[in-house]
Amino acid sequence: MSSQKKRDQLILHTALTAGRIMIENGSEIERVEDTMTRIAHNAGAKTSQLFVMITGILMAINGEVGAQIEPVKRRTFDLEKIAVVNDLSRQFADHKIDLRQFADQLDHLDSKSRYFPFWLQLLAAAMVSGPLEVVFRHNLPDFWITCVVGMLGWWVYYVLNKYIQIRFLSEFTSAAAIGVMAVVCVHLGLGNSVDDIIIGSVMPLVPGVPITNSVRDILAGNLVSGPARGVEALVSAAAIGFGIAMVLQFL
Amino acid sequence: MSVLEFLIEVVGTYVATIAFGVLINIPRRALNVGGWIGVLGYVLYRFTVLWGGGYVIGNLLGAVAIGVASLQAAKIKRMPMILFNIPAIVPLVPGGQAYQMIKNFALGQNATAFVFLLQVVMISGAIAFGFLLSELVNRIQRRFWRHHKRL
Incomplete structure (x- = not known):
C-alpha cells in the first residue's frame, strides 16, 4: 500500500x-x-x-x-x-x-465512557424531580416524596436500560413504576397529590436531546434526520404517557 | 406571586437544569452556565405570563432567550451549543399539561383531554418556533463575525 x-x-x-x-x-x-x-x-x-x-x-x-x-x-x-x-x-x-x-x-x-457516578445520577434525578414539581405545581409539602419517587423511577430506568437496552421499554416500565409508587405513597399518607408527584417524577425521563436536535436538524435542512429524531422523541413521550395511563386506568 | 415564591422558582429551575445536565452527561465546566441560561429562559416565560402575555408567547420568548444565550455561551466557552440549550429547555417542557392530557384520555374524558392536547401542541410549537427565531439571530450574528465561525 x-x-x-x-x-x-x-x-x-x-x-x-x-x-x-x-x-x-x-x-x-x-x-x-x-x-x-x-x-x-x-x-x-x-x-x-x-x-x-x-x-x-x-x-x-x-x-x-x-x-x-x-x-x-x-x-x-x-x-x-x-x-x-x-x-x-x-x-x-x-x-x-x-x-x-x-x-x-x-x-x-x-x-471508555466517563459518566457521572451512579449515586450522583440518582441524586440528580431527585434534584430534577423535586424542584420542578415545586416550580410547576407550587406544592411544597410534596417536595421530598417527589424527590424519592423520581430517584427510584430513574433507578428502574437505568437498570432496565442496562439489561434490555430498548429505551422505549425502559421508559414505559419506569413511568409505570413511578405511577404505582406515587399512588402507593399517597395511600400511605406520605404525599398529598398523585398528580403533582407524577408530574415531577417523570421529568428526568423527558427526551430533551431528541426534541432539541429534531428542531435544529429540520431548521438546518436535514429533512430526513430531523423528523426521524422527532419520531424518536414522540415515541419516548408516548411510552411514558402509556406507562402513566396504564396505572391511572387501574386506580 | 410573592418574592419568596419567585426565589423558590428561580432556585428550583437552576437546580433542576443542572441536575438534568448531569443525567445527560454534560461536561462539568458547562453545567453552571447551562443552569443560568435555564433560569433566564424560565424567568422570561414567567414574567410574560404574569403580565398577561399568555403562555404561548411566554414560551416563545423563553425559547428565543435560551437559543441566543446558548450561542453566546458556546462562543465564550468554545463548546458545542447543544450543551447549553438542551438542559435549559427542560423547565419549559409542558409536563403538567401533557400529564393532564394523558390522565383525561385514560379516564375517558376526551373533551377535557383535547383542551390539554391543544395546549401541549401550542407550547411545543412555540418552543420550536422560538428556537427558529433564535437561529435567525445567530445566523445574522455569524455573518458579522465570520472569523469566529467555528462553534
Missing part, C-alpha cells in the same frame, strides 16, 4: 469515527457534517463528499481510496463525548496533535 493510500485511509477512518461518535451520543447532523469536513480539510484532503444520516454516514475524499460507510447502530445521550470530539478537532486544526494521535484518541474515547 502506498503511503498516500495509507494516509487517505487514515483520514477517512478518523473522520468517520468522529462522526459516528458524535451521532451516537446525540449531536445534531449539521455539526457532524461540519466537523468531518474540517477534519478532512485540515488533514490535507482537497475535497470531501459527505452523506450523513442519523443511521449511517457515507464519506469520500478525492484520494486513492474509495468511499466508505460507517453505520450508526446505537444511540445514547452522552454529550461529554461530543464536547471531547469538538476539542480534539480544534486541537487538530491548531496542529497541537497529528492525525495519528487524533485517530488513537478517538478509538480510545469510543471504548
Whole structure:
C-alpha cells in the first residue's frame, strides 16, 4: 500500500469515527457534517463528499481510496463525548496533535465512557424531580416524596436500560413504576397529590436531546434526520404517557 | 406571586437544569452556565405570563432567550451549543399539561383531554418556533463575525 493510500485511509477512518461518535451520543447532523469536513480539510484532503444520516454516514475524499460507510447502530445521550470530539478537532486544526494521535484518541474515547457516578445520577434525578414539581405545581409539602419517587423511577430506568437496552421499554416500565409508587405513597399518607408527584417524577425521563436536535436538524435542512429524531422523541413521550395511563386506568 | 415564591422558582429551575445536565452527561465546566441560561429562559416565560402575555408567547420568548444565550455561551466557552440549550429547555417542557392530557384520555374524558392536547401542541410549537427565531439571530450574528465561525 502506498503511503498516500495509507494516509487517505487514515483520514477517512478518523473522520468517520468522529462522526459516528458524535451521532451516537446525540449531536445534531449539521455539526457532524461540519466537523468531518474540517477534519478532512485540515488533514490535507482537497475535497470531501459527505452523506450523513442519523443511521449511517457515507464519506469520500478525492484520494486513492474509495468511499466508505460507517453505520450508526446505537444511540445514547452522552454529550461529554461530543464536547471531547469538538476539542480534539480544534486541537487538530491548531496542529497541537497529528492525525495519528487524533485517530488513537478517538478509538480510545469510543471504548471508555466517563459518566457521572451512579449515586450522583440518582441524586440528580431527585434534584430534577423535586424542584420542578415545586416550580410547576407550587406544592411544597410534596417536595421530598417527589424527590424519592423520581430517584427510584430513574433507578428502574437505568437498570432496565442496562439489561434490555430498548429505551422505549425502559421508559414505559419506569413511568409505570413511578405511577404505582406515587399512588402507593399517597395511600400511605406520605404525599398529598398523585398528580403533582407524577408530574415531577417523570421529568428526568423527558427526551430533551431528541426534541432539541429534531428542531435544529429540520431548521438546518436535514429533512430526513430531523423528523426521524422527532419520531424518536414522540415515541419516548408516548411510552411514558402509556406507562402513566396504564396505572391511572387501574386506580 | 410573592418574592419568596419567585426565589423558590428561580432556585428550583437552576437546580433542576443542572441536575438534568448531569443525567445527560454534560461536561462539568458547562453545567453552571447551562443552569443560568435555564433560569433566564424560565424567568422570561414567567414574567410574560404574569403580565398577561399568555403562555404561548411566554414560551416563545423563553425559547428565543435560551437559543441566543446558548450561542453566546458556546462562543465564550468554545463548546458545542447543544450543551447549553438542551438542559435549559427542560423547565419549559409542558409536563403538567401533557400529564393532564394523558390522565383525561385514560379516564375517558376526551373533551377535557383535547383542551390539554391543544395546549401541549401550542407550547411545543412555540418552543420550536422560538428556537427558529433564535437561529435567525445567530445566523445574522455569524455573518458579522465570520472569523469566529467555528462553534
